[in-house]
Amino acid sequence: MDRRDIFPRSLQYLIAIAEYGSYTRAAEALHVSQPTLSQQIKQLEEYLQSPLLDRSGRTVQLTDAGKIFLRHARRAWGELNIGTRAIQDVQDLSRGSLRLGWTPITDYLTCDLLSRYNRMYPGITLSTLDMPQDDIEPAISEARIDIGITFSKPLDSEENSSHTETFTLFEEALYLAVGETHPRRIRKRKRITAQDFGKESLVQLNTDFALRHHIDRYCHDCGIEPRNVIETNSLTVIIEMVELGSLATVLPSTIINTQDGLYPIAVVPELPHHTVSMIWHKSGYKSPACLAFLELASSWSANMLQEKRLG
Structure with missing residues (x-):
């Protein structure tokens, strides 16, 4: 490996090994041979002049250097995926994808919104991921999800980081x-x-x-x-x-x-009382599918508030 180059697949392989704790399982998941995966990791370690993985135990563990590098590798891999999706996305929303992160509470409260989105844009693949609320903002920062739907006290919903924006959908007792x-x-x-x-x-x-x-x-x-x-x-x-x-x-x-x-x-x-809110990356890339969801969610929220006033 040239001293100036890190190939994207090396990052993908390291992330997979960290996730599965095994060269064999990571290779199976990525549909590559184990020697190929091992060679890429070896070249990456040579490039960084530091061991990233401890292979001495029953499972493969990250070294201290590996833990540090993995955080950056995940961000870089996320950015590469964003670039790929930006090329593939179609402006007319006939196809594309949207990744949502939410808690077990917010999935119950916003399924109607997802159903409406699917009816409007049937070509968009919706992927949802249940996660603890504290994991949603890091998932946005690392580009693992496009939009998070959170459930928090009203004051908490205003305390998002400088990297994210928040929109309150509605309040729940x-x-x-x-x-x-x-x-x-x-x-x-x-x-x-x-x-x-x-x-x-x-x-x-x-x-x-x-x-x-x-x-x-x-x-x-x-x-x-x-x-x-x-x-x-x-x-x-x-x-x-x-x-x-x-x-x-x-x-x-x-x-x-x-x-x-x-x-x-x-x-x-x-x-x-708690608010159900959307959060997303303030300066990150927003696909057409993401922008369409934000627009629909805004009008859906306004309709809900109107119905509550009339009811």
Whole structure:
């Protein structure tokens, strides 16, 4: 390898090995031979004059230098992908792709928006990725997703970095959600105190997710200790557990109202309201598909607000 050159495939190979922890699995995923992959990594290490991978254990691990270089390699690979997509994108939106990152909460709240987008632009391939909220902004910075859809407290939604822009779609109230056989549902309770909330056995998202952090903070501020008996990263599991038994959870009102087996109970003091917002890279490339989504989301948001006022 010439001292001045790093080939894109070398970056791709390093990223794959870091992801799979194995030369063999990375080669299979990339549909190349293992010797080819090994040779490219060896040349890359020679070029950088530093070992990037530790091959002594059962799995391949990044060295300290490898960890540093991998961050830059991912950004560079992302930029190369952006360049490729920019050439391939068609301005009339007859084809293209759009990558969305969202949390288990926001996918439930914005599926209608995605459905409308698909009907308008059936040639655009939509790819969605569930992730903790704290991972969305880094994914945008590294060009792994085009747009993130977040669920946060209103003040938090304004605190994005200098590299991203934010647009608030709508605001959601949070309620305690219970099922048909829950004692509070049987007694037709419409409102409980924070102290009573602290006595509930809860099934919640795990601590990777922003909603969980805000609920824990609410409990701390109210001087109560939440009884979290089940933690998961799946909203579907949470809904099914609440519908079938005596457990409860905290969900946005829209989700509760669209589930036949869930019933809302207000908590006093009021649980914090949250905003559903879009974020995207301020100065990064925006494909025609991305721009079309931002435009549609803006009008969809305005229609939702109008319907709430009329309702």
